[in-house]
Amino acid sequence: MNNIYIYMFIMAAVTYLIRMLPLALIKKKITNKFFKSFLYYVPFVTLAVMTFPSILSATESVWSAAAAFVVSMIIAYAGGGLPIVAGIACVVVFIVERFV
Numbered sequence: 103m104n105n106i107y108i109y110m111f112i113m114a115a116v117t118y119l120i121r122m123l124p125l126a127l128i129k130k131k132i133t134n135k136f137f138k139s140f141l142y143y144v145p146f147v148t149l150a151v152m153t154f155p156s157i158l159s160a161t162e163s164v165w166s167a168a169a170a171f172v173v174s175m176i177i178a179y180a181g182g183g184l185p186i187v188a189g190i191a192c193v194v195v196f197i198v199e200r201f202v
Contacts, residue, residue: 166198 170191
């Protein structure tokens with residue numbers, strides 16, 4: 103049971119260092135266009151990489167997950183908000199799992 107506190111401390115330290123070191127080490131404003139664009143897209147890519155495998159394994163069938171993903175991407179690209187996209191994705195999963 104005491105190992106859990108060691109693990110929690112290590113996770114907290116790693117998380118803190120990852121967030122603190124760039125602020126402490128980079129003093130000047132970043133002017134490189136490539137590096138700025140790279141840093142701009144990192145949060146989106148990280149979220150996508152963490153979310154996509156969960157999307158495909160969250161339902162009973164991969165087909166219903168894929169259908170909901172495709173429909174969600176189309177609605178989101180068309181400008182739908184998060185509640186609308188999530189609601190329609192749930193409806194698509196329900197319908198596809200009923201018939202597949």
